[in-house]
Amino acid sequence: MATPSMEDYLERIYKLIDEKGYARVSDIAEGLEVHPSSVTKMIQKLDKDNYLIYEKYRGLMLTPKGKKMGKRLVDRHQLLENFLTTIGVQEDNIYKDVEGIEHHLSWDSITCIETLLEYFRREPSRMDELMNVRKDLEADN
Amino acid sequence: MATPSMEDYLERIYKLIDEKGYARVSDIAEGLEVHPSSVTKMIQKLDKDNYLIYEKYRGLMLTPKGKKMGKRLVDRHQLLENFLTTIGVQEDNIYKDVEGIEHHLSWDSITCIETLLEYFRREPSRMDELMNVRKDLEADN
């Protein structure tokens, strides 16, 4: 089982490869705001756990296992950002909150949140009603 | 700022005092499923940070700061359990998920989730509609 930190790295690596075709240590470090030496250490662990194949100074390649997990993680992150946006969380809180909670939700919960989003997508007026509730509660206090 | 672990302890301590009038090391340990020695260590840290006053072998008392924080943490936990229940997460996943995510949500997000719950509470038929969406999606796959 992957730790939260391992998930963050895998997610970032998958995204880099998806967007630029490769993932360098320095890009990973920048994205995660850690030092390059921390990246090297984690890459070695991900190699040991067969998420990727690592050749020092040569770069890395995701294994099938790593690709599959990476995609899942990226999708999960995106879903949670959409969720917080939908219920009205301020833009500047969203990324940090998602970075934290994404590692702690069962796939059952993820599915239920997906359903909830679909619920609002199908009938956008429902979001207006949600905003009305919000205004009511704000008026109360 | 309190770490996730510190929050878990404070939450448990507040709840024990609320329910039984006092919080013993062994009760805290049982609730959090950690060893009593871990509890002692954490209590000493919480004392150092002025969340409580600790006298060894004599017990502990929450400071005003500790009480205020404790109540907030307990309420937050309850809110998140209600949220997951409402959107249809299985009972046996809820506690673990909440234990994980509760430490990683801004108060902005908490407020928005509160609003969402109020939205469903005001018009319970909305939950039925949510369940219909769920059935649709399940039928799809």
Added chain:
DNA sequence: TGCTTGGTGTAGCCATTGCTTTATTTCCCC
């Protein structure tokens, strides 16, 4: 062809938070 240099890797340190082991204190029952 070498030398420079930016990127990468290694080693060793630290903080956090749990554990086990061992010592001490308290409290209840005789």
Added chain:
DNA sequence: GGGGAAATAAAGCAATGGCTACACCAAGCA
């Protein structure tokens, strides 16, 4: 009041995941 079980405390160890300092590699320029 004393003995012993339960509770509590302290000390030392381990895993994780950061950091700094320093060493190493290799692509590209002189």
